[in-house]
Amino acid sequence: MTQVRTYGQSPGHYPGKLFIVEGIDGSGKSTQLALLAQWLRSQGHLVVHSEWNSSPIVRRTTAFGKKQKLLTPTTFSLIHATDFSDRVERDIVPALKAGAIVLADRYVYTAFARDVARGVSRAWVRSLYRFAVVPTLAIYFRVPLEVALYRILSGRPKLKWYEAGMDLGLHGDVTESYKLFQRRIQDEYEQIVEEFGLAVMDATRPVEVQQRALRQLILPYVRGEQLPAPPTQGSPTLALPKPREVAS
Amino acid sequence: MKRFATYGESLAGVSLDDLSGWLIVVEGTDGVGRTTHVNRLRRHLEELGYAVAETGLTRSDLASRGIRRAKLGNTLGSNAFNLFYATDFADRLEQQIIPALRSGFVMLTDRYTYSLIARAIVRGADPDWIKQVFAFALKPSATFYLRIEVEDLVPRVLADGGGFDYWESGMDLPMGEDLYDSFMNYQRRLIRELDSLAHEYAFTTIDATRKVDDISDELCDRVAALLAPGRPAPAV
Numbered sequence: 001m002t003q004v005r006t007y008g009q010s011p012g013h014y015p016g017k018l019f020i021v022e023g024i025d026g027s028g029k030s031t032q033l034a035l036l037a038q039w040l041r042s043q044g045h046l047v048v049h050s051e052w053n054s055s056p057i058v059r060r061t062t063a064f065g066k067k068q069k070l071l072t073p074t075t076f077s078l079i080h081a082t083d084f085s086d087r088v089e090r091d092i093v094p095a096l097k098a099g100a101i102v103l104a105d106r107y108v109y110t111a112f113a114r115d116v117a118r119g120v121s122r123a124w125v126r127s128l129y130r131f132a133v134v135p136t137l138a139i140y141f142r143v144p145l146e147v148a149l150y151r152i153l154s155g156r157p158k159l160k161w162y163e164a165g166m167d168l169g170l171h172g173d174v175t176e177s178y179k180l181f182q183r184r185i186q187d188e189y190e191q192i193v194e195e196f197g198l199a200v201m202d203a204t205r206p207v208e209v210q211q212r213a214l215r216q217l218i219l220p221y222v223r224g225e226q227l228p229a230p231p232t233q234g235s236p237t238l239a240l241p242k243p244r245e246v247a248s
Numbered sequence: 249m250k251r252f253a254t255y256g257e258s259l260a261g262v263s264l265d266d267l268s269g270w271l272i273v274v275e276g277t278d279g280v281g282r283t284t285h286v287n288r289l290r291r292h293l294e295e296l297g298y299a300v301a302e303t304g305l306t307r308s309d310l311a312s313r314g315i316r317r318a319k320l321g322n323t324l325g326s327n328a329f330n331l332f333y334a335t336d337f338a339d340r341l342e343q344q345i346i347p348a349l350r351s352g353f354v355m356l357t358d359r360y361t362y363s364l365i366a367r368a369i370v371r372g373a374d375p376d377w378i379k380q381v382f383a384f385a386l387k388p389s390a391t392f393y394l395r396i397e398v399e400d401l402v403p404r405v406l407a408d409g410g411g412f413d414y415w416e417s418g419m420d421l422p423m424g425e426d427l428y429d430s431f432m433n434y435q436r437r438l439i440r441e442l443d444s445l446a447h448e449y450a451f452t453t454i455d456a457t458r459k460v461d462d463i464s465d466e467l468c469d470r471v472a473a474l475l476a477p478g479r480p481a482p483a484v
Contacts (some may be wrong), residue, residue, distance in 0.1 A: 057324050058332065061314035070310045073260035074338045074384060079311070082331035089325030119260035127380045131327055 007108075007130045016096030018133060019218055020107040023141030024186050025163075026148035027203045028210070032141070033105050035211050036218070040101055045222070048095040052106035055086035066162050073118035076162065080111055081128050092133060101222065108132045109140075109192050117184035118168060136221050136228050139214070140193050141203040145186055149179060197229060252349065257383040262342060264386070269349040271386055272471055273360040275446075276394030277438055278416045279405040280456050285394065285464050286358050292468040293354055298475065301348040304358030308339035319415060326420065330368040334381055337361060341385065349386075354475065361385045362449065366441035370434065371421065390474055392467055393446045394456035398435045405431075 019036075021029040033049075040047045053059055062079050065071040071079065095102050108129040115125045153175065161167065164174045165181025193200060199217060201210060220226035252267045274289070276282050290300050306312045315332055318324040324332065348355045361382040368378040405412060412427040414420075418434025419427065446453055452470065456463055 055324075055328070057314065057318045058328065060317070061311055061332075061335075064313075065310050068309075070339070070343075072262075072338075072342050074262075074342065075310060075335055078331060078335040078338050082328050082335055085331050086325045086328035089327060121257050121260070124257045124380070124383065127377065130374070130377050 006133050007126075014093070014096040015099040016102060017221055018092065018096060018102045018104065018135045019221075020104040020109075020135045020138045021141060022106060022109045022113075022138060022189065022192075022198065023143065023203065024145070024148050024182055024189065026151035027141035027143045028151075028207070029139075029141040029203070030105050031207065032201075032210055032214055033103055035207075036214055037103055039211075039215060040103075040222075046098070046100040048091070048100045048102045050087055050091050050095075050102060050104045052104075052110055053080060053083055055083040055090075058083040058086055066160070069161060069167070071162065071167070073115065073120050073167075076118065076167075077111065077115040077120050077125060077128070080115075084108070084111070084129070085131060088132060096133065104135070107135060107138065109138065109189070109196065109198070112192055113185045113188035116188050117165070117181060134228070137218060138196065138198045139201050139217065140189065140198040141201050142193075143203040145179075145183055147204060149182065153178075252386050255379075255383045255385055255387060259342065259384050262346060264346075267346065267349040268352045270354045270389040270475060271345065271349060271357065272354060272474075273357045273362075273388040273391040274394065274467075275359055275362050275391055275442065275451065276456060277396065277401065277435055277442065278413070279401050279408070280394045280396045281404070281460065281463070282358050282394060284460065285467055286356050288464040289467055289471060290356055293356075293471065293475070296472060296475075299351070299353045300356060301344070301353045302356045302358070303340050303344045305333070305363065306336055307344075308336040309343065310339040311336035326371050327373065330364070330371070330373055330378060331381070333364045333367075337364060337382070338384065345386065357388070360388065360391065362391070362442065362445045362451075366438055366445060369441050370418065370437045390471070391449065391451040392470065393442065393451040393453045394463070395443075395446075395453050396439075396456045398432055398439060400457050401435060402432075 021033050023029045037047050037049055053062060058079065062083060065075065065079060092102055092104070111129060112122070112125055116122050159174050159178050164178035165184075166174060166177050168177075168181065170180040171177040192198065201213065201217075203210065205213075221228070250264060250267075252264050252271070254264070272289075274282050274286050286302065286304075290302060293300050306315050311332060315329075315336060318329065318332065345355050345357070365375075365378050365382060369375050412431045414427075416435075417423075417427050417431035418437075419430050421434070422430045423433035423437070424430035445451070454463060454466055454470075
């Protein structure tokens with residue numbers, strides 16, 4: 001049985017596993033996660049997929065706030081935390097209790113990177129997410145900014161206001177603003193990788209090479225041969241449980 | 249000197265340097281008569297010549313509709329509700345409270361972060377965590393706590409025709425076998441939490457078991473004295 005812990009509370013005993021992927025837009029993480037889900041299902045595992053910004057109740061407010069341009073850095077951060085909290089309570093924790101493999105496309109680190117890129121305090125946003133379950137393994141898809149930008153900008157011309165960070169007034173041009181904003185987010189991600197000990201995937205390699213590497217990375221955890229690493233002592237506001245409380 | 253500060257966290261992209269005005273909070277549990285007293289206080293201050301604005305829980309452009317929808321079905325996680333209220337509060341802080349203070353208004357607030365912190369704690373949230381969530385809130389100029397015991401609350405809640413409200417009775421938890429039991433237990437816990445916050449944040453406690461006129465006279469006098477120290481209270 002795996003011990004599941006949150007960033008702020010003592011661990012609970014759930015049999016499921018939680019794998020999460022992170023990375024800037026165009027890093028290819030969603031493709032890789034979809035392939036992983038297919039493979040795990042074909043292997044007979046119970047797989048639950050959870051996506052950022054998808055709580056049925058909260059996403060309507062988020063969409064409304066984005067459309068009307070009502071969101072500030074603080075309310076942008078809080079409404080996404082609301083959405084995430086709803087999913088933790090109603091989707092992620094019940095699935096982990098049921099013994100499922102939960103795959104999450106973006107997790108708390110997305111908020112840590114994006115919200116801080118918007119000027120929100122690092123310590124505050126980390127504290128905000130203390131209710132989150134610590135993943136079994138978090139994987140960061142590292143890709144040069146130019147590669148990611150090319151993937152996004154060559155395929156999808158219409159960037160949305162908040163997606164491009166236009167609310168920050170970095171640049172009058174949407175595409176230029178998007179580039180500057182993505183760079184800020186990437187810088188934050190690189191810090192987060194260190195701080196929380198995320199596994200790093202070289203996302204410049206061919207899809208099938210990455211997929212094989214990803215499977216190899218998670219398999220020992222799925223089989224229970226490998227236990228989650230003890231929490232890294234990151235930001236002091238996180239109040240992580242002591243290592244002796246983690247290993248089962 | 250800066251007139252307003254937060255509880256420790258800055259608000260991204262918002263300057264507090266140019267704020268004047270007063271932020272007056274009226275706290276207290278449901279049915280204690282907050283709305284009546286806020287209305288009377290508003291009239292009194294306007295008679296004295298102050299520009300007065302008003303806000304209260306779930307009155308934000310951003311989140312009020314969403315919170316109403318979520319309440320209808322009881323379909324939102326309990327901790328998500330805590331954060332939804334925080335979103336509503338942050339929107340009102342940035343879109344209503346701070347602009348009003350920037351223009352030198354007296355901002356009357358019918359409940360503040362304290363009620364939200366109390367309801368979260370009663371629902372099992374870590375007190376340190378929920379206080380930290382609200383650390384971007386402005387410290388009010390003054391907080392007046394209309395205090396009452398749950399036994400005094402029951403006749404008021406029943407007499408005004410509304411009866412026991414599902415949420416104000418903590419029925420999402422629930423805290424008793426029926427609406428009455430749950431209301432009593434929930435409100436008792438809520439009052440206990442507010443008492444503890446009153447101590448921690450130095451509220452001015454007003455005994456709200458007295459006659460309505462006595463309560464509102466005390467509230468009006470105290471706020472008038474805060475706004476214009478040294479000026480004698482005007483004869484009505």
